[in-house]
Amino acid sequence: MTGRPRTDRAAVITGLGGWLPPRVVTNDDLAAHLDTSDEWIRSRTGIARRHVVDPGTGTATLAVEAGAAALKSAGGGDVDSVIVATTTPDRPCPATAPQVAARLGLGAVAAHDVSAVCTGFVYGLATAVGQIAAGIADRVLVIGAEAFSTIVNPRDRHTAVIFADGAGAVVVRAGAPDEPGAVGPCVLGSDGDLADLITVPAGGSAQRSTGRPAPPEDHYFQMRGRDVYRHAVERTTAAAQTALDRAGWRAADVDRLMPHQANARICAAVAERLGIGPDRQASNIERVGNTAAASIPLLMVDAAAEGSLAPGDRVLLAAFGGGATWGATTLTWPVLPAV
Incomplete structure (x- = not known):
């Protein structure tokens, strides 16, 4: 969608x-x-x-x-x-x-x-x-x-x-849509056939309705790493490119790519496919890890605080997650109080 x-x-x-x-x-x-x-x-x-x-x-x-x-x-x-x-x-x-x-x-x-x-x-x-x-x-x-x-x-x-x-x-x-800070076109997608790619198998109605206890490991998060890498790179790149197209931007216009901090290699692969160099990629995964839904806003907080995200910068946000789900959007960074 x-x-x-x-x-x-x-x-x-x-x-x-x-x-x-x-x-x-x-x-x-x-x-x-x-x-x-x-x-x-x-x-x-x-x-x-x-x-x-x-x-x-x-x-x-x-x-x-x-x-x-x-x-x-x-x-x-x-x-x-x-x-x-x-x-x-x-x-x-x-x-x-x-x-x-x-x-x-x-x-x-x-x-x-x-x-x-x-x-x-x-x-x-x-x-x-x-x-x-x-x-x-x-x-x-x-x-x-x-x-x-x-x-x-x-x-x-x-x-x-x-x-x-x-x-x-x-x-x-x-x-107004032309204000700094205005969220641009939002691109969202999902593929339920990939539900087992990233999952906690137990604890929901499907498992509970069986009346049988689940193995202990099924109560924990599970992920098929290699498959996640492939789908994350492909879907994140495609969503990001669509968001750029709908905003009327080119990759060369992006000052800061701010992807979900899933894994440094995934982020680098997405940036390479989009043609966005390392000097325009924001990252904080080294010191905070993968914080899932908190990842992108925490990345914005860090980038703004350290001065690598400045008013007027054109920003591209993009993510991939369980579901499978993916999404991207754009914005021009506004003037905000220090965080």
Whole structure:
């Protein structure tokens, strides 16, 4: 599915915030109990360290911290809607977003979750675009938040070394399509035939309805790495190129490619296919790992804070995740308060 706002009301980014739990796990920490090493992890993923939640900390806590920072960046005030993109809700039922809205003191606003795994933030941003274009909302808080360490098998070196926890958020407001910060054409897609590519097999209605207990490993995240690499590169590149075409941009116009931080090799392959050089690629995977739905907003926070993302920069966002899902969009970076 592809689409763009059908009115002159665009969703304009006006606030940005992120939060990482304070506990840091290095590659050497993982090598102490896994058959791996710092060199093995770095060479295959580009990751050196990651943040993980302490016991008892759920996704809502991360989302509240990031949401509060984004609201402060946007100058405070209320929003009409809260969207939380996550694969790790605090509970299967109810959604996490209403709790986040309540803890942020936002009152009885609309609030719901989006489940698209690593594409979740792009899907959530596109949902906010639709709400604003339709006149349903004037201001929307979009949060990508994950406590992914809680669903990763700590004994699986292929996933435990990659995934991490954190949250990033943006506030978008109604504005004009030609304003800096206006979200451009959104390109979204999915392929349910690839559902087993990235999955937690147990815990849902399909497994529960059997009446039989699932093997312990089926309660953890599972991923077919080689297949994920191929589909992620192909689908992310195609979605990004479509977003560029619909925005009337060329790859040469892009100042910053900001892909989901899945794996350093995937990001590099996508950039190469698009013709975007290393000097125009944003990356923070080395120090935060793969934070799934939180990845892109956390990347924006880091790039803005370190000065590699400046007002007026043309930005391309793109992601691939479980479902399988993928998505991309464009924007010209606005002037925002320091984050």
